[in-house]
Amino acid sequence: MSDLTALTIAQLRDGLRSRQFSAREVAEAYNQAVVAARALNAFTVETPEDALAAADAADATNGNGGALAGIPLGIKDLFATSGVDTTAGSRILAGFKPAYESTVTANLRKAGAGMLGKLNMDEFAMGSSNETSAYGPVISPWRRSGGSNAALTPGGSSGGSAAAVAAGLAPGVTGTDTGGSIRQPAAFTGICGIKPTYGRCSRWGIVSFASSLDQAGPLAQTVRDCAILLEVMAGFDPKDSTSLDAPVPRWEADLSCDLKGKRVGIPREYRIDGVPADINGLWDRGIEWLRDAGAEVVEISLPHTRYALPTYYIIAPAEASSNLARYDGVRYGIREGGESGLDDMYAATRAAGFGDEVKRRIMIGTYVLSAGFYDAYFTKAQKVRSLIKRDFAQAFESCDLILTPTAPSAAFGIGETTDPLAMYLNDVFAVPASLAGLPAMSVPGGLDEQGLPLGLHIIGREMDEQSVLDAGLAIEERAGFTHRAEKWW
Amino acid sequence: MSVNTDQVRHIARLARIKMSDAEIEALAPELNNILGWIEQLAEVNTDGVEPLTAVIDTKLRLRDDVVTDGNIRDEVMANAPGAEHGFFAVPKVIE
Amino acid sequence: MADAAVPYRIKGATGEWEVVIGLEVHAQITATASKLFSGAATAFGAEPNTQVSLIDAAMPGMLPVLNGECIRQAVRTGMALDAKINRWSRFDRKNYFYADLPQGYQISQLFHPLVGEGEVEVLVDEKDEGSAKRIGIERIHVEQDAGKLMHDQHATSSYIDLNRAGVALMEIVSRPDMRSPAEAGAYVRKLRAILRYVGSCDGNMEEGSMRADVNVSVRKPGEELGTRTETKNVNSVRFVMAVIETEARRQVELIEGGGIVAQETRLYDPDKNVTRTLRSKEDAHDYRYFPDPDLLPLELDEAFLDECRASLPELPDGKRKRYEAHGITPYNASVLTADVDIAGWFDALLETGAEPKAAANWTASELFGALNRMNLAVGQSPVTPAQAGELLGLVGDGTLSGTLAKQVFEVMLESGQGAAAIVEERALRQTSDAGAIDDIVDQVIAANGDKVEQYKSGKDALFGFFVGQVMKAMGGKANPKIVNDRLRAKLG
Numbered sequence A: 001m002s003d004l005t006a007l008t009i010a011q012l013r014d015g016l017r018s019r020q021f022s023a024r025e026v027a028e029a030y031n032q033a034v035v036a037a038r039a040l041n042a043f044t045v046e047t048p049e050d051a052l053a054a055a056d057a058a059d060a061t062n063g064n065g066g067a068l069a070g071i072p073l074g075i076k077d078l079f080a081t082s083g084v085d086t087t088a089g090s091r092i093l094a095g096f097k098p099a100y101e102s103t104v105t106a107n108l109r110k111a112g113a114g115m116l117g118k119l120n121m122d123e124f125a126m127g128s129s130n131e132t133s134a135y136g137p138v139i140s141p142w143r144r145s146g147g148s149n150a151a152l153t154p155g156g157s158s159g160g161s162a163a164a165v166a167a168g169l170a171p172g173v174t175g176t177d178t179g180g181s182i183r184q185p186a187a188f189t190g191i192c193g194i195k196p197t198y199g200r201c202s203r204w205g206i207v208s209f210a211s212s213l214d215q216a217g218p219l220a221q222t223v224r225d226c227a228i229l230l231e232v233m234a235g236f237d238p239k240d241s242t243s244l245d246a247p248v249p250r251w252e253a254d255l256s257c258d259l260k261g262k263r264v265g266i267p268r269e270y271r272i273d274g275v276p277a278d279i280n281g282l283w284d285r286g287i288e289w290l291r292d293a294g295a296e297v298v299e300i301s302l303p304h305t306r307y308a309l310p311t312y313y314i315i316a317p318a319e320a321s322s323n324l325a326r327y328d329g330v331r332y333g334i335r336e337g338g339e340s341g342l343d344d345m346y347a348a349t350r351a352a353g354f355g356d357e358v359k360r361r362i363m364i365g366t367y368v369l370s371a372g373f374y375d376a377y378f379t380k381a382q383k384v385r386s387l388i389k390r391d392f393a394q395a396f397e398s399c400d401l402i403l404t405p406t407a408p409s410a411a412f413g414i415g416e417t418t419d420p421l422a423m424y425l426n427d428v429f430a431v432p433a434s435l436a437g438l439p440a441m442s443v444p445g446g447l448d449e450q451g452l453p454l455g456l457h458i459i460g461r462e463m464d465e466q467s468v469l470d471a472g473l474a475i476e477e478r479a480g481f482t483h484r485a486e487k488w489w
Numbered sequence B: 001m002s003v004n005t006d007q008v009r010h011i012a013r014l015a016r017i018k019m020s021d022a023e024i025e026a027l028a029p030e031l032n033n034i035l036g037w038i039e040q041l042a043e044v045n046t047d048g049v050e051p052l053t054a055v056i057d058t059k060l061r062l063r064d065d066v067v068t069d070g071n072i073r074d075e076v077m078a079n080a081p082g083a084e085h086g087f088f089a090v091p092k093v094i095e
Numbered sequence C: 001m002a003d004a005a006v007p008y009r010i011k012g013a014t015g016e017w018e019v020v021i022g023l024e025v026h027a028q029i030t031a032t033a034s035k036l037f038s039g040a041a042t043a044f045g046a047e048p049n050t051q052v053s054l055i056d057a058a059m060p061g062m063l064p065v066l067n068g069e070c071i072r073q074a075v076r077t078g079m080a081l082d083a084k085i086n087r088w089s090r091f092d093r094k095n096y097f098y099a100d101l102p103q104g105y106q107i108s109q110l111f112h113p114l115v116g117e118g119e120v121e122v123l124v125d126e127k128d129e130g131s132a133k134r135i136g137i138e139r140i141h142v143e144q145d146a147g148k149l150m151h152d153q154h155a156t157s158s159y160i161d162l163n164r165a166g167v168a169l170m171e172i173v174s175r176p177d178m179r180s181p182a183e184a185g186a187y188v189r190k191l192r193a194i195l196r197y198v199g200s201c202d203g204n205m206e207e208g209s210m211r212a213d214v215n216v217s218v219r220k221p222g223e224e225l226g227t228r229t230e231t232k233n234v235n236s237v238r239f240v241m242a243v244i245e246t247e248a249r250r251q252v253e254l255i256e257g258g259g260i261v262a263q264e265t266r267l268y269d270p271d272k273n274v275t276r277t278l279r280s281k282e283d284a285h286d287y288r289y290f291p292d293p294d295l296l297p298l299e300l301d302e303a304f305l306d307e308c309r310a311s312l313p314e315l316p317d318g319k320r321k322r323y324e325a326h327g328i329t330p331y332n333a334s335v336l337t338a339d340v341d342i343a344g345w346f347d348a349l350l351e352t353g354a355e356p357k358a359a360a361n362w363t364a365s366e367l368f369g370a371l372n373r374m375n376l377a378v379g380q381s382p383v384t385p386a387q388a389g390e391l392l393g394l395v396g397d398g399t400l401s402g403t404l405a406k407q408v409f410e411v412m413l414e415s416g417q418g419a420a421a422i423v424e425e426r427a428l429r430q431t432s433d434a435g436a437i438d439d440i441v442d443q444v445i446a447a448n449g450d451k452v453e454q455y456k457s458g459k460d461a462l463f464g465f466f467v468g469q470v471m472k473a474m475g476g477k478a479n480p481k482i483v484n485d486r487l488r489a490k491l492g
């Protein structure tokens, strides 16, 4: 019997339905892989018994369980999981065990999925390298070619999620994407990841970072697996006022790599200086692959793209500074100080509980909302955000999809990027779609000259995840990306 | 606009994050770096542009007025660092 | 009562000062079963932290979902205050840290409130039509109430009860149109009356379902507005008036002593009758308002507004005019419309066909007198409107004199019996039989020859003596009018 941890979700599902192997065998194989890969620091909590229980329940249905019966998954630590530590990668939530289950993970459980554990992440999803986690950085399973054993980042904030899939510790995982946190790690680790339209996945029970940007989505080895997972994760939730009241399409069943009649836009402004030739080269190959799949390629303009990052770094910290005010040491999490009263307890608790990057963003957010600066920063940013959204609306008059690189670089070494601004630039290609709430996915396209994965980024119209997945499939088939990180752990 | 250490101290106070003078000294230039960078938005002409109010524009739904929640004190207080007699307890507040 | 004609002034060492008052009234929407953004119950006085959802406790990842009935009640209230209803409004976050505020922000409405400008007319002196004054409403916004902090339970800890956290509030912001404690008192009473008519808030200030933030400043008449202070959460009409009085005096003394008034938040201490600065929030506030990204803009359609309008009851002013049109005195009309329960009881009495003027007089004097004696609310009255109607009917058709009616009413209060039954049982019917009265009149005259002489020689005061004698002889049941007529006739 082939190594179960090498199979895709679709293959596992078929194998389970045709009884080639049992769900328990699958769960055990992954539980072992998780334990064997502790060197990657991908998991913050391991829950093997949870995976086994779901597996046994699936086996009891003799292959007639839900859409994900017997499929064990990894869950980003940002999702509330009932009775299991949920800390958002932060010390301030140390030991927090919610009595509730996020809507997205509840949907996955209803479909029969089990949980292998909680996945490491940048603290409160604030980071692009997983180095801001209170649990320490996740080590990417990937290494540069030529025998280098420098520890690389899997990207972030869903770094544990990406590493787990890339290392075969889970066939699929949940991630969240506020400004690229699913797509950039997927690109860095040679896997697929999709952020759906804002509002497709309920935010109920997901620890908030920036409410107007946060969206959950899956990461997996293949486009099809992403479609399978997203179909279960998505859906209207009356408990989230921003949840879209729309039926979930049959994304997997309708997958098609035929792009005849589709127009793919190539944004002029995404050709930026300092982007390695490898990445622009892959971008050009991607264009050819889509042409080959029947798409017509057109040049488009997104003139306000270059203002997307600064806009994001006003809006996201502003919302975060308010969303994170609830971490005050009163109802959950750690508590420090208090000798000289309540305010002292607040300040000491938050000083001890938050890491540097989170503090930095809370400070920025507090400043841009403060008296006298609100209009110059926040209101201005919301106006530019309108313009960025309008850019996309106009672009989509002449195209159906947009193709860009996912990130401006391949994975970098842990500790290599110390300047916050340089770190923020990682999301230069990902953030515009986040600001506009559009569906976008990263698909692996090839390796750079150091042997590290590079991703291609597809952006679609509001609610048109199908076209994004279809284009992803077309690229996947042509890129023939079968590389896996060599096991060193 | 750039912030001096007094402003940083004030922001830290507003955000309820205890910071030593050394931390504030170190943070001020970092924040100024970031602020200087985001201020490039000033060059964008936004005359007559409405600030974005809803990412995907949908209407706010209204909930029916029915009691569907509560009576879960144990769940609500299970993680509390300070709880006494069914209350959350905090260091004495002097009004 | 303050004479509205003479403006209220604080007499200081440097002359007279005018007081400028604006009120922010927080009224809980007690009409709803659940909270503004969560499905937890709102009932007053439950066990601590039992009416708390994960949302109210601001658990990680919890999200607000708006209660439509809260919006409906706030819109109806706005309509009752002749205010502009904004079809497009939005919720904002007011950010500050405090132990009674789990989220670290209050969901409120700063930039686009649900209700815009309106107006209330108040009678500063309800006995004086001329004391009518219009008070402007600037806005009404909907927001979350905070939890409760208890400081006296423990030596070193404060306790937090989140049952109230997230309950819907309407903040009704007046213009600085009031100039005296009496005006402010009249405004709060009128607002309370309207809210109770509409049914959006029970107006129970003791239980805190209505609280006022009192903004006070002083100035020399005609000069620029002075700096105002805001005294928070004043929970009775009497205290509102007291706060204005003492805070205005404090400011005058401060200014005349060469000091300057600081724009600050203050607390009222009823025991000492003083206000003092609120120390726990002393650092300059910077609420960093911004639109709540967990919610979308609130858009109301015509149908929604039509239903709200159609569901409004007759309001105090309308009722008052209707009563006055029935010949009821302005004073009675304003007393009978001051509270929705009283008005309801009185309307029921009118429905029995009782003559409005007489019914109003009787209710305002006899019924209220009795209820005060027994200190009962009108809702607890032992006599129903139907029974009262029956009693007034018997007075109207001459079966009972005013005096007899009082006796019957007393019996009704004790026994709960109907008026007619009591009249039969105790034979309290009055006698209008002229013959029978004549006989007694003759006997009284015959028996008091000396008094008759004195009367005839001009001692008119004795007339009452003869009436008394006749009544006494007839057990108080003789029709007083006939007794008078017969005596006059016979005594010449």
Ligand SMILES: [Mg+2]
Binding pocket: C024, C213
């Ligand atoms: Mg106020």
Ligand SMILES: [Zn+2]
Binding pocket: C026, C143, C171
């Ligand atoms: Zn308020």
